[in-house]
Amino acid sequence: MKKLMTxxxxxxxxAAFAFAGTALAGDYPDRxxxxxxxxxxxxxxDFQARIVTMVAGNEDMLGQPIYIVNKPGAGGRVGWNxxxxxxxxxxxxxxxxxxxxxxxxxxxxxxxYSADSFEPIANWGADPAVVIVGKxxxxxxxxxxxxxxxxxxxxxxxxxxxxFVGHHIAAxxxxxxxxxxxxxxxxxxxxxxxxxxxxxxxxLGGINNLSDAFRAREAGNIKILAVADLxxxxxxLPDVPTLMEAGYxxxxxxxxxxxxxxxxxxxxxxxxxxxxxxxxxxxxxxxxKRMKAGGSPVKVMSRAEVQTMWAERQAFLADLLKGx
Amino acid sequence: MEFLGxxxxxxxxxxxxxxxxxxxxxxxxxxxxGLSPTMAVxxxxxxxxHLAPAQGLILLGAAYTSTVAGGAVSAxxxxxxxxxxxxxxxxxGNEMARQGHGARALHLSFLSSGVGGVIGVLLLxxxxxxxxxxxxxxxxxxxxxxxxxxxxxxxSLDSKSFVKGLLSGCIGLWLSMIGFDDIYGAQRFIFTDALxxxxxxxxxxxxxxxxxxxxxxxxxxxxGRAIQTIAVPDHSLKDSFxxxxxxxxxxxxxxxxxxxxxxxxxxxxxxxxxxxYDQAKKFSxxxxxxxxxxxxxxxxxxxxxxxxVGPSLVPLLTLSIPGSPTAxxxxxxxxxxxxxxxxxxxxxxxxxAWTFINSMLIGQVLMVVFGIYTAVWAAKIARAPIxxxxxxxxxxxxxxxxxxxxxxxxxxxxxxxxxxxFFLEKFGFSAAPLVLGxxxxxxxxxxxxxxxxxxxxxxGPMVYFFTGPxxxxxxxxxxxxxxxxxxxxxxxxxxxxxxxPAE
Numbered sequence: 001m002k003k004l005m006t007x008x009x010x011x012x013x014x015a016a017f018a019f020a021g022t023a024l025a026g027d028y029p030d031r032x033x034x035x036x037x038x039x040x041x042x043x044x045x046d047f048q049a050r051i052v053t054m055v056a057g058n059e060d061m062l063g064q065p066i067y068i069v070n071k072p073g074a075g076g077r078v079g080w081n082x083x084x085x086x087x088x089x090x091x092x093x094x095x096x097x098x099x100x101x102x103x104x105x106x107x108x109x110x111x112x113y114s115a116d117s118f119e120p121i122a123n124w125g126a127d128p129a130v131v132i133v134g135k136x137x138x139x140x141x142x143x144x145x146x147x148x149x150x151x152x153x154x155x156x157x158x159x160x161x162x163x164f165v166g167h168h169i170a171a172x173x174x175x176x177x178x179x180x181x182x183x184x185x186x187x188x189x190x191x192x193x194x195x196x197x198x199x200x201x202x203x204l205g206g207i208n209n210l211s212d213a214f215r216a217r218e219a220g221n222i223k224i225l226a227v228a229d230l231x232x233x234x235x236x237l238p239d240v241p242t243l244m245e246a247g248y249x250x251x252x253x254x255x256x257x258x259x260x261x262x263x264x265x266x267x268x269x270x271x272x273x274x275x276x277x278x279x280x281x282x283x284x285x286x287x288x289k290r291m292k293a294g295g296s297p298v299k300v301m302s303r304a305e306v307q308t309m310w311a312e313r314q315a316f317l318a319d320l321l322k323g324x
Numbered sequence: 325m326e327f328l329g330x331x332x333x334x335x336x337x338x339x340x341x342x343x344x345x346x347x348x349x350x351x352x353x354x355x356x357x358g359l360s361p362t363m364a365v366x367x368x369x370x371x372x373x374h375l376a377p378a379q380g381l382i383l384l385g386a387a388y389t390s391t392v393a394g395g396a397v398s399a400x401x402x403x404x405x406x407x408x409x410x411x412x413x414x415x416x417g418n419e420m421a422r423q424g425h426g427a428r429a430l431h432l433s434f435l436s437s438g439v440g441g442v443i444g445v446l447l448l449x450x451x452x453x454x455x456x457x458x459x460x461x462x463x464x465x466x467x468x469x470x471x472x473x474x475x476x477x478x479x480s481l482d483s484k485s486f487v488k489g490l491l492s493g494c495i496g497l498w499l500s501m502i503g504f505d506d507i508y509g510a511q512r513f514i515f516t517d518a519l520x521x522x523x524x525x526x527x528x529x530x531x532x533x534x535x536x537x538x539x540x541x542x543x544x545x546x547x548g549r550a551i552q553t554i555a556v557p558d559h560s561l562k563d564s565f566x567x568x569x570x571x572x573x574x575x576x577x578x579x580x581x582x583x584x585x586x587x588x589x590x591x592x593x594x595x596x597x598x599x600x601y602d603q604a605k606k607f608s609x610x611x612x613x614x615x616x617x618x619x620x621x622x623x624x625x626x627x628x629x630x631x632x633v634g635p636s637l638v639p640l641l642t643l644s645i646p647g648s649p650t651a652x653x654x655x656x657x658x659x660x661x662x663x664x665x666x667x668x669x670x671x672x673x674x675x676x677a678w679t680f681i682n683s684m685l686i687g688q689v690l691m692v693v694f695g696i697y698t699a700v701w702a703a704k705i706a707r708a709p710i711x712x713x714x715x716x717x718x719x720x721x722x723x724x725x726x727x728x729x730x731x732x733x734x735x736x737x738x739x740x741x742x743x744x745x746f747f748l749e750k751f752g753f754s755a756a757p758l759v760l761g762x763x764x765x766x767x768x769x770x771x772x773x774x775x776x777x778x779x780x781x782x783x784g785p786m787v788y789f790f791t792g793p794x795x796x797x798x799x800x801x802x803x804x805x806x807x808x809x810x811x812x813x814x815x816x817x818x819x820x821x822x823x824x825p826a827e
Contacts, residue, residue: 047656050369070729071730072521073729157782183778187774195645196639294662
């Protein structure tokens with residue numbers, strides 16, 4: 001028995017040395033890497049995170065598999081609070097980010113993080129917000145809806161996934177640009193519940209994700225009036241105009257960007273290694289095939305591009321949300 | 325009858341193996357506290373990457389079916405419901421086990437699960453287009469009234485005293501308000517980080533049901549008093565079959581309630597078992613026996629929670645709207661194979677859609693077979709000495725509450741609620757009404773808030789909440805349910821009615 005204990009102690013000491021060695025980041029990563037997702041298992045962020053990290057274990061990628069840890073709650077606040085204060089900074093725990101969600105939340109306050117708490121690694125996806133109505137709606141174009149809303153302030157009910165997520169930002173932008181007044185209805189069950197409200201006729205219209213709206217239109221349940229992006233989506237919705245084309249100066253600030261980040265304080269060489277390898281991993285052809293099959297729009301962006309995008313969103317949202 | 329042509333796909337060697345593996349695995353996962361059906365299905369999705377679409381779905385469907393039923397094992401033997409769906413099963417099931425009828429309770433629970441489950445899937449096969457319209461009919465105002473209807477059940481559920489039942493329910497409703505409000509963004513009662521996201525139902529469930537029992541076992545062990553052990557003697561399967569056939573009323577009530585509740589998006593399986601249990605009690609000539617180890621309680625609850633499985637997929641398969649968290653995970657599993665659910669799913673991908681549904685039908689049967697087999701193993705486990713049993717339950721409770729969101733905060737919440745419940749039980753409060761309050765609170769609140777926002781844009785809340793046939797029907801049911809509780813309270817316990825005139 002004593003012998004066993006000694007051996008156990010020795011192997012534990014060995015393991016401790018091994019961990020100490022990784023802190024030097026020379027051969028990072030030498031064990032599996034975690035990704036914290038701030039939404040529940042099965043949600044769009046979780047589902048996509050699992051796909052884009054599936055080739056991490058390949059020798060020419062990280063050489064170590066990536067596992068997903070779900071930390072859902074309060075629209076992502078629980079997970080990002082945890083990540084910004086408690087996660088290790090050795091590069092063995094990354095987190096998925098959702099922009100504009102976490103930046104808007106940090107501007108509104110009540111959370112422990114801001115864009116400065118994190119270091120972006122790379123972006124994998126961009127899901128624009130679209131304006132939708134039920135299949136039998138009297139609105140056939142975005143102009144009709146906005147004109148009606150101007151004539152009847154507060155009478156157009158629009159469902160969306162929650163407060164200060166991309167959907168809400170898009171609604172605020174359209175209101176600010178046109179002077180129309182909507183009744184924005186946040187739902188508790190995320191984008192799916194907001195979609196159900198539109199299909200069932202509980203609300204007059206809604207703002208939802210392009211990917212989900214595309215599927216709902218394929219199934220014959222809704223009409224898509226406009227997309228809140230700089231260009232039309234050639235792959236999924238070539239026939240739907242952007243808000244810009246329709247004559248409203250609403251840009252792509254509400255696009256839901258998804259990607260990976262680490263906590264501030266992570267060694268620079270670890271960040272550099274991840275920033276070099278992770279975009280390659282996102283662009284892998286097996287990943288692309290799965291993402292396309294799931295109707296999830298891919299947009300791979302490097303660390304530098306994401307840094308610029310975060311800074312732009314920070315400035316824009318601080319202005320938009322002022323006084324709300 | 326189109327589906328009959330696709331049974332071949334289910335019986336291919338690989339598919340059948342997956343079906344059997346998924347069923348056994350699902351039973352084990354379901355019996356582990358903390359691993360809910362949603363988690364089990366989410367854990368399996370990466371495995372389906374390497375399978376053909378139909379085979380992947382067979383695995384997911386089998387796991388969904390059997391985790392729901394597997395939760396009954398821990399509910400009956402340990403009084404820890406594996407998932408919210410199994411709360412009602414614990415009420416009478418655990419009492420039966422204590423009285424030495426553990427094997428009988430397990431047999432009945434799996435047989436009624438099978439009957440409810442098969443009927444649920446048949447509804448999915450034959451009535452899908454009609455049911456889809458019904459599922460869409462429920463807007464925020466109707467879901468609000470439905471939740472209120474659930475609240476009226478609270479007082480009469482598993483409680484000696486109507487007042488104490490209602491008080492437990494109120495505590496649950498209050499606990500459900502903790503955390504971040506999704507509609508207005510308000511922060512309520514958040515004193516520590518762990519409460520930002522509110523109280524997770526699984527952590528609460530484990531704490532409230534398991535911890536008081538563990539404390540009880542330890543305290544009795546210290547006294548050296550006689551400890552009631554759970555023996556699971558063999559029970560004749562033939563008798564169980566005969567009993568099921570003789571319990572038509574409970575079985576029917578369970579199946580009907582489960583199918584209807586399962587259809588409604590956003591309410592789902594969490595309350596199917598509890599509502600069915602309550603209805604079975606109200607319609608039974610032996611009302612007093614409920615809560616004391618009455619088989620009808622187990623039968624109604626388990627028939628309901630498996631009958632829910634088939635109809636809960638209707639909004640998903642026809643409208644691409646996931647009606648429950650588990651359905652949302654299944655949607656992910658479909659999309660990853662490039663299959664978009666929608667009205668034309670059965671025309672575009674008939675072999676995938678029908679093979680999936682057929683496998684759930686066969687899965688129900690396999691679930692009964694393997695489930696009954698667990699009764700044999702359960703007997704061996706239940707023979708463990710009390711100190712080991714108590715420790716094992718404690719370990720499972722900590723593991724289960726941690727694993728839901730990998731959070732030690734949940735473990736703290738679980739233990740705190742558990743210890744509080746231990747003392748509440750000493751004063752005659754019971755766990756089931758409290759948990760029902762915790763489940764119904766968010767449904768009632770979110771839909772009320774949404775409803776008032778929508779009403780403000782229309783003709784005001786009075787019109788929105790109090791007109792329309794479905795609203796009026798639900799309000800009528802609420803009034804009837806409250807009236808019935810009053811009436812039966814006065815009738816059955818004149819003494820206690822005099823003591824408690826207030827409500």
